[in-house]
Amino acid sequence: MENRDSKPCVITVAITGSLPRKENNPAVPITVSEQVESTHAAFEAGATVVHLHVRNDDQTTTSAPEKFAEFQERIRKLCPGIIVQFSTGGRSGVGSERGGMLHHRPDMASLSTGSCNFPTRVYENPPALIQELAEKMNSYDVKPEIEVFDLAMLYKAENKLHVTDGLLKAPLHVQFVLGVKNALPAKRDLLEFQVSKLENLMPKATWVAAGIGRHQLEVNRWCLEMGGHCRTGLEDNIRWDKNRLAESNAELVKRVADLCVEYGRVVATPEIAREILGLKAARSVDGH
Ligand code: ZN
DSSP states (O other), X not given: OOOOTTOEEOEEEEOOOSSOOTTTOTTSOOSHHHHHHHHHHHHHTTOOEEEEOEEOTTSOEEOOHHHHHHHHHHHHHHSTTOEEEEOOOTTSOOGGGGGTTGGGOOSEEEEEOSOEEOSSSEEOOOHHHHHHHHHHHHHTTXXXXXXXXXXXXXXXXXXXXXXXXXXXXXXXEEEEEEOOTTSOOOOHHHHHHHHHHHHHHOTTOEEEEEEOGGGHHHHHHHHXXXXXXXXXXXXXXXXXXXXXXXXXXXXXXXXXXXXXXXXXOEEOOHHHHHHHTTOOSOOOTTOO
C-alpha cells in the first residue's frame, strides 16, 4: 500500500442517484434547484466532485440533457472549481440516451465497463454501448470514472486503455462499488485485492470506493486507510446510522472530512483535486 501520510483525499458526493425518493429521506434533492442547494452545502463541507443523476419533478428518473446542463451552469457559478461528474448509469435511460448529455462537457462522467446483476434487474452494459460512451467522452474531452462492480470490469478498462486503441487516456480514475445486492459484497479483502490488481495493471491510476447502504461509512474508513479517495452521499446511503436518517448530503460529507483528520489525510481543495485527477483548471461556465 502506498504511503498515505497527509495524502489529500478527494471527496465525491453522490447527491441524488436514481433510487431514493423523498418518502425514503426528505433530504434527497430532486429538482435542479434542490440539487444546486444540496451540492453547495456539500461543497462547503469539503466535497470537490459532484456525481449527478437528474430527475423529473415527480421524482421519476430521466436523462434529459437540459437538466444536466442547467445544474452544471448553476453549480459552476456557485462553487468555483467544483468537478462535475454526470452519471451515464443504466437506470435513467436506455442505450445511447445514457450519453445524450455528454456534449455539455462535464469534467467527468461515469463509465461502467461491464454488466452485472443489481437487486432486481440486470445492469446491462453491452460492449458496443461501452465503446460508444467511451468514444463520446473522448471526443468531448470528458474524463471517465470507471465504475467497477465486478473485477472483469477492471480488465476491460485496462484492455481499452492499453490494447484496443488508447481510447481511454491514462491515468484512469476507478471507482470500486461494494455492497450492491447480487454484485460484490462490502468486504475489505475484496477491496484490497481489487486495489492490488489496479496497482499492478495501472500504477498511476487513482481510485475511490463506494459502499452502499449501511456499508458506506466502513468503506470510507478503508479508503482513507488504504490511500484511496472517498465517496459519500444520499445516492448510496440515506441514513446517518441505524437510528436516524441523514440530515443532508453535507452532513455525510462533513463526517468524511472529519474522518480525514483521524486517518492523517487532508481534504483536497478543488485545485488539488483537479491536479490529482489530471483535470484541467475549472472550465468557464459556458463549458469550454
Ligand atoms: Zn450514480
